[in-house]
Amino acid sequence: MTPSTRADAAKRLPAPILQVKDLQTQFLTHDGIVKAVDGVTFDLYPGESLGIVGESGSGKSMTALSLLRLVPDPGKIVGGKVLFRDQDLMQISDEEIRDIRGRDIAMIFQDPQSSLNPVLQTGFQIAEAMLAHKKATKQQARQRTVELLKRVRIPAAESRVKDYPHQLSGGMRQRAMIAMGLANAPSILIADEPTTALDVTVQAQILELLADLNQELGTAIMMITHNMGVVAGLCTRVLVMYAGQIVEQGPVDQIFENPQHPYTWSLLKSIPRVDALRHERLRSIEGLAPDLLRPPKGCRFHPGCPFRVEKCLTDLPPLTEVKPNQLAACWVTMDRAKKEMGADQLLDIRPGAASGLEPGKIIP
Amino acid sequence: MTAQAARADVPEPVGDRAKVLVRVENVVKHFPAGIGVSVKAVDGVTFEIRQGETLGLVGESGCGKSTLGRLVMQLIPVTSGKVFLDGVELTSLHGERLRQQRRQMQIIFQDPFASLDPRMTIGDIIAEPLVNFGVMRGRKLRDRVQELLRVVGLNPNFNNRYPHEFSGGQRQRIGIARALALNPKLIVCDEAISALDVSIQAQVVNLLEDLQREFNLTYLFIAHDLSVVRHISDRVMVMYLGKIVEIANSTETYTNPKHPYTKALLSAIPLPDPKLQRGRRLVELSGEIPSPINPPSGCRFHTRCPIARVPTPCAEVEPPLEEKLRGHFAACHFSNEV
Numbered sequence: 169m170t171p172s173t174r175a176d177a178a179k180r181l182p183a184p185i186l187q188v189k190d191l192q193t194q195f196l197t198h199d200g201i202v203k204a205v206d207g208v209t210f211d212l213y214p215g216e217s218l219g220i221v222g223e224s225g226s227g228k229s230m231t232a233l234s235l236l237r238l239v240p241d242p243g244k245i246v247g248g249k250v251l252f253r254d255q256d257l258m259q260i261s262d263e264e265i266r267d268i269r270g271r272d273i274a275m276i277f278q279d280p281q282s283s284l285n286p287v288l289q290t291g292f293q294i295a296e297a298m299l300a301h302k303k304a305t306k307q308q309a310r311q312r313t314v315e316l317l318k319r320v321r322i323p324a325a326e327s328r329v330k331d332y333p334h335q336l337s338g339g340m341r342q343r344a345m346i347a348m349g350l351a352n353a354p355s356i357l358i359a360d361e362p363t364t365a366l367d368v369t370v371q372a373q374i375l376e377l378l379a380d381l382n383q384e385l386g387t388a389i390m391m392i393t394h395n396m397g398v399v400a401g402l403c404t405r406v407l408v409m410y411a412g413q414i415v416e417q418g419p420v421d422q423i424f425e426n427p428q429h430p431y432t433w434s435l436l437k438s439i440p441r442v443d444a445l446r447h448e449r450l451r452s453i454e455g456l457a458p459d460l461l462r463p464p465k466g467c468r469f470h471p472g473c474p475f476r477v478e479k480c481l482t483d484l485p486p487l488t489e490v491k492p493n494q495l496a497a498c499w500v501t502m503d504r505a506k507k508e509m510g511a512d513q514l515l516d517i518r519p520g521a522a523s524g525l526e527p528g529k530i531i532p
Numbered sequence: 533m534t535a536q537a538a539r540a541d542v543p544e545p546v547g548d549r550a551k552v553l554v555r556v557e558n559v560v561k562h563f564p565a566g567i568g569v570s571v572k573a574v575d576g577v578t579f580e581i582r583q584g585e586t587l588g589l590v591g592e593s594g595c596g597k598s599t600l601g602r603l604v605m606q607l608i609p610v611t612s613g614k615v616f617l618d619g620v621e622l623t624s625l626h627g628e629r630l631r632q633q634r635r636q637m638q639i640i641f642q643d644p645f646a647s648l649d650p651r652m653t654i655g656d657i658i659a660e661p662l663v664n665f666g667v668m669r670g671r672k673l674r675d676r677v678q679e680l681l682r683v684v685g686l687n688p689n690f691n692n693r694y695p696h697e698f699s700g701g702q703r704q705r706i707g708i709a710r711a712l713a714l715n716p717k718l719i720v721c722d723e724a725i726s727a728l729d730v731s732i733q734a735q736v737v738n739l740l741e742d743l744q745r746e747f748n749l750t751y752l753f754i755a756h757d758l759s760v761v762r763h764i765s766d767r768v769m770v771m772y773l774g775k776i777v778e779i780a781n782s783t784e785t786y787t788n789p790k791h792p793y794t795k796a797l798l799s800a801i802p803l804p805d806p807k808l809q810r811g812r813r814l815v816e817l818s819g820e821i822p823s824p825i826n827p828p829s830g831c832r833f834h835t836r837c838p839i840a841r842v843p844t845p846c847a848e849v850e851p852p853l854e855e856k857l858r859g860h861f862a863a864c865h866f867s868n869e870v
Binding site for chain 2: 223224337339340367368369371372373375376394395396397398399400401420421424425434435436438439440441442443444447449450451452453454
């Protein structure tokens with residue numbers, strides 16, 4: 169995609185195809201309730217590619233699974249709405265949501281090995297996706313399967329149709345999964361870490377394929393990943409999740425250049441870069457990932473935040489617009505942290521280091 | 533710290549003057565895979581690691597990098613070739629004499645969940661190497677364990693806790709403390725940070741760098757993440773199908789690759805910068821990695837190489853690993869065209 173079309177795509181926002189409002193998914197465990205997804209609100213626009221980034225346990229996969237009501241036990245969706253074509257996916261019957269899965273909203277997973285049935289031919293499994301939704305006759309389905317395999321650039325598609333999953337390499341299996349996801353020409357494709365298990369050269373090919381499909385077919389892609397490079401390469405907008413909540417969202421260019429949430433900022437600074445000109449110490453995020461059973465009061469990131477102020481310890485910041493189309497949930501924001509706390513020159517990354525509100529100075 | 537006192541003789545700068553700690557000579561490892569068939573996991577590899585240096589080892593799955601790490605540690609025997617540690621030929625030692633050499637080298641594994649015994653306290657886990665070699669016991673042992681916990685940034689009073697009470701990053705620190713217990717000279721990090729979240733990765737990478745400076749450690753850092761390898765390594769070695777295709781200092785490898793495979797690998801890494809990433813071009817490799825049971829003739833990369841001249845010389849003559857620029861080795865007939 170050329171730079172201009174990508175920037176434009178981020179700017180003009182038509183009516184959303186999917187609206188998620190205050191989604192809440194919880195797990196009841198022996199020790200208490202884990203709020204895996206805690207009030208997530210966002211829109212997905214037709215044909216866009218939206219990245220959802222965050223570290224393990226941030227709730228990014230659970231958000232995606234919740235959209236299709238695929239949350240595993242003992243998880244429960246306890247609140248919120250997911251509006252798709254004038255209906256709330258949380259309210260419709262089990263049969264109705266099953267019709268939507270795979271037909272209108274398809275999902276591909278990290279591990280293509282375990283997502284494919286090892287005793288069935290790959291082509292059969294792709295055709296099955298069409299037959300299940302009565303989208304085609306057997307004959308048509310078979311024909312379209314070959315077309316799909318060609319489309320995802322599997323060489324010698326005509327003969328590969330009959331291969332069993334173990335006869336395909338990891339990259340080919342993921343291509344086959346993508347073909348299956350596209351079988352019914354869905355309007356949304358959710359990809360949950362689709363390249364994490366693959367080697368970099370294969371990852372690059374799969375990302376290129378997804379970008380082309382997004383362009384040619386206009387399928388909206390929701391890309392769930394922990395890899396900031398993947399977001400930079402594929403997505404137009406990004407949501408950053410931390411401890412079950414969205415802490416920042418907006419156009420990719422803007423967020424990578426000028427993140428406003430300290431978590432996003434720290435995350436970008438903690439990645440070593442292959443194009444680095446000199447060796448700089450990585451900026452780690454101190455402290456532990458938050459305990460979702462007992463999330464910290466106030467802003468969830470405050471225990472690890474170098475820029476926290478008094479208010480952060482008690483009040484949860486709402487997601488508010490900080491720049492055009494860019495929302496962040498922070499009382500301080502990086503503009504202020506840079507201006508008043510010298511964030512750019514900061515070497516000490518301990519909690520409260522820049523704001524002076526350090527652990528020793530907090531009276532519980 | 534005792535470790536420093538014990539190794540006061542070594543603080544030499546890394547460079548041509550530092551002494552060679554590890555020397556691997558023409559090492560081959562073939563795993564049998566049926567009658568008359570073998571997987572050529574490592575197929576004639578020669579390199580050195582200098583004291584205090586970090587040598588990065590990268591390559592895609594199945595290229596033999598983990599096998600090579602295990603061969604250096606002598607955790608598996610070589611099919612042929614020699615491995616020297618500090619002048620001692622490990623490949624000629626057996627039994628107790630080899631066991632004594634093992635004090636000098638330790639390994640940190642990828643999976644911080646599988647590499648710690650869930651039924652041992654972390655104090656016992658870290659003490660195990662010291663007990664195993666009868667180095668110390670009683671109060672001294674307890675103090676040393678607490679000291680090691682402190683060195684890796686954990687609370688020294690946690691020694692009675694069990695691995696399940698710790699997060700992935702903390703467990704990896706426990707694994708590092710265990711590796712440090714015997715004051716080894718060499719630590720092999722086999723995908724030691726691959727299973728960790730990026731912010732935790734940064735913590736562990738910083739810790740490994742600090743420890744290296746403090747104890748003059750030598751690392752063989754095996755990983756598939758090229759960005760991390762570039763960050764931590766002094767020199768980088770790239771493997772493809774059991775062979776070394778390129779070795780150079782890390783900036784050279786990344787800014788001026790002399791092997792088309794290295795170049796392709798680099799182009800495939802997505803940069804966390806949307807503006808730069810958009811302008812980059814992927815060097816497409818055709819096909820898939822061939823089987824290490826029956827590797828291609830000549831240059832093993834010729835079947836996927838964008839600049840190969842087939843059949844001659846690429847499919848017929850195996851390119852030697854040659855010094856193309858000072859200290860920069862590559863195995864390619866046409867390294868000028870990369």
